[in-house]
Amino acid sequence: MSANPVALTVFLVLFFATAGLGFYATKMKSVNLSDLGQWGLGGRSFGTLIAWFLLGGDIYTAYTFVAVPALVAGAGATGFFAVPFTILMYPVLFVVMPRLWSVANKHGYVTAADFVRGRFGSRGLALAVAATGIVATIPYIALQLMGMQIVFAGMGLNFTLNLPGIGAFHDLPLLVAFLVLAIYTYHSGLHGTAMISVVKGILVYVAVLAAVIVIPIELGGYGKIFAAADPSTLLLGHGTANNLGPQFSFASLALGSALALWLYPHSITGVFSSSSRSVLKRNAFLLPSFTFALALIALLGVMAVAVGVKGMPEYAEGYRIFGNNFAIPALFLHSFSPWFAGLAFAAIGVGALVPAAIMSISCGNLFTRNIYKEFIAPDCTPATESRVAKIMSLATKLAALFFVVALQSSYAINLQLLGGIWICQTLPSVMLALYTPRQLNAPGLLLGWLAGMVAGTWMAISLQFKGAVYSLDLFGLTIPCYAAIIALVLNIIIAYAVSFLVSTISNAPVQDETVAEDYL
Amino acid sequence: MDEKTRKRGFHPVYLLLVLPFVALLWVPLYNRIEPQVFGIPFFYWYQTLWTFLGTVCTIPVYLYEERKGK
Numbered sequence: 001m002s003a004n005p006v007a008l009t010v011f012l013v014l015f016f017a018t019a020g021l022g023f024y025a026t027k028m029k030s031v032n033l034s035d036l037g038q039w040g041l042g043g044r045s046f047g048t049l050i051a052w053f054l055l056g057g058d059i060y061t062a063y064t065f066v067a068v069p070a071l072v073a074g075a076g077a078t079g080f081f082a083v084p085f086t087i088l089m090y091p092v093l094f095v096v097m098p099r100l101w102s103v104a105n106k107h108g109y110v111t112a113a114d115f116v117r118g119r120f121g122s123r124g125l126a127l128a129v130a131a132t133g134i135v136a137t138i139p140y141i142a143l144q145l146m147g148m149q150i151v152f153a154g155m156g157l158n159f160t161l162n163l164p165g166i167g168a169f170h171d172l173p174l175l176v177a178f179l180v181l182a183i184y185t186y187h188s189g190l191h192g193t194a195m196i197s198v199v200k201g202i203l204v205y206v207a208v209l210a211a212v213i214v215i216p217i218e219l220g221g222y223g224k225i226f227a228a229a230d231p232s233t234l235l236l237g238h239g240t241a242n243n244l245g246p247q248f249s250f251a252s253l254a255l256g257s258a259l260a261l262w263l264y265p266h267s268i269t270g271v272f273s274s275s276s277r278s279v280l281k282r283n284a285f286l287l288p289s290f291t292f293a294l295a296l297i298a299l300l301g302v303m304a305v306a307v308g309v310k311g312m313p314e315y316a317e318g319y320r321i322f323g324n325n326f327a328i329p330a331l332f333l334h335s336f337s338p339w340f341a342g343l344a345f346a347a348i349g350v351g352a353l354v355p356a357a358i359m360s361i362s363c364g365n366l367f368t369r370n371i372y373k374e375f376i377a378p379d380c381t382p383a384t385e386s387r388v389a390k391i392m393s394l395a396t397k398l399a400a401l402f403f404v405v406a407l408q409s410s411y412a413i414n415l416q417l418l419g420g421i422w423i424c425q426t427l428p429s430v431m432l433a434l435y436t437p438r439q440l441n442a443p444g445l446l447l448g449w450l451a452g453m454v455a456g457t458w459m460a461i462s463l464q465f466k467g468a469v470y471s472l473d474l475f476g477l478t479i480p481c482y483a484a485i486i487a488l489v490l491n492i493i494i495a496y497a498v499s500f501l502v503s504t505i506s507n508a509p510v511q512d513e514t515v516a517e518d519y520l
Numbered sequence: 521m522d523e524k525t526r527k528r529g530f531h532p533v534y535l536l537l538v539l540p541f542v543a544l545l546w547v548p549l550y551n552r553i554e555p556q557v558f559g560i561p562f563f564y565w566y567q568t569l570w571t572f573l574g575t576v577c578t579i580p581v582y583l584y585e586e587r588k589g590k
Binding site for chain 1: 537551552553558578
């Protein structure tokens with residue numbers, strides 16, 4: 001398909017203007033970016049409004065906005081689990097994260113693994129938590145780059161260009177976008193990202209509100225939209241006497257994802273960058289407005305089916321390459337005037353910059369604090385610390401780019417699915433550790449983590465990465481459950497049992513630098 | 521630190537935070553077409569409505585904690 005000049009111009013102007021804003025953000029105030037607390041955590045300074053934009057831009061990623069409606073368009077009701085997921089994560093934010101924020105603020109922790117190190121005095125457990133975070137996040141960054149790729153394709157930009165003698169080349173626009181991302185992240189860190197997240201928030205809301213008003217009017221109302229959907233996928237299937245069925249797996253996906261979300265390094269970086277506990281608590285009831293936008297976007301999946309963009313010849317090429325993930329770009333192109341399609345694409349393009357930056361920053365923080373400083377150069381200066389984090393954030397982005405450009409996109413999707421299962425296995429060390437003063441210890445948590453990682457990976461492999469729902473057979477009852485939850489239950493049981501055994505057998509002193517007041 | 525803030529007291533207002541879990545994890549409750557609103561099946565508008573109800577449940581807990589100075 002050919003490039004649409006109007007959409008492309010609007011997109012390019014918005015994309016580069018926003019990135020420029022992020023680059024110059026740090027010029028506006030005097031911050032010392034050779035300090036990790038500033039570059040990697042925004043100086044723990046963001047108030048309610050900026051935290052709302054930053055966390056919103058961080059959690060509701062560009063890929064989410066593409067993949068959720070794609071799932072609804074392809075699989076129907078199941079894809080809507082993203083909505084209960086992103087509602088249920090807020091009671092967790094309200095109750096759990098202020099405790100983590102307080103103890104981190106008190107002791108100057110930059111990462112979740114810093115907390116684990118201080119709480120249990122174990123470098124090994126901290127390394128396990130840090131490594132899990134990094135490995136789970138890199139494919140997630142890759143998916144953000146893929147979100148950009150899809151948008152570029154929507155504008156007719158990156159279909160394969162065959163250069164004689166060199167071969168197929170189709171990722172030049174992505175490379176440019178990658179450079180923009182890399183330069184501004186390296187230069188401005190979390191301060192610049194916070195600035196960009198404000199633009200992202202505004203663009204997302206404008207695009208979504210327009211979409212859910214304009215498209216239903218064009219189609220003659222929601223009644224007609226749902227009438228065009230496949231009735232067999234409009235609701236979840238019911239269970240039987242010996243199978244809990246899709247309703248159970250839906251609930252388990254929502255719950256497991258809600259628990260996993262706050263364990264992701266980029267979420268924790270967002271949480272730590274807030275200026276107070278109250279900022280987090282207020283955002284626990286302000287951020288659901290983004291979930292409302294996500295619900296509306298999920299409904300766009302039903303609209304894509306009603307419009308029938310999948311069968312239109314002009315979008316066949318996009319669907320061939322990206323599958324249902326092309327539903328949203330196709331729907332925008334079909335329903336909007338070109339300039340507004342450009343704006344909506346910019347919402348996704350800028351929308352990818354924010355989480356990709358925060359994810360790579362948080363990986364940089366983890367590597368620096370919990371691997372470099374812990375095992376390689378314990379005496380490094382704050383300036384070195386900051387420089388290592390910048391370089392490592394660049395390296396994680398390059399790894400993500402490699403996934404997207406050199407490997408099939410299915411690798412990134414599969415690994416991100418695995419990442420969700422993996423990151424859930426850090427829940428006992430990071431979240432339960434906030435509540436249980438003495439019942440858990442490092443050997444127990446480490447063995448529980450290992451068991452959860454192995455079981456979770458094994459389940460994902462046995463499902464051939466086709467999904468994350470594993471059917472567990474217990475006493476003749478089939479329980480289709482999100483694999484992350486099954487692995488987590490195993491993890492928690494082992495963590496408590498081994499911790500109990502270890503504390504009974506050995507009388508080694510408890511190494512906990514935190515006290516109860518630190519958490520309040 | 522006085523005794524009041526040190527204690528991890530449980531106040532019934534916290535039960536409000538459990539409500540969204542019950543309402544959304546008990547899927548048979550809303551896995552149905554009727555009643556529709558503007559042609560949107562119950563399954564979809566019920567969950568969308570909970571984006572607001574979740575906020576409605578959290579605000580009283582927030583106000584309670586702020587008043588207690590937590």
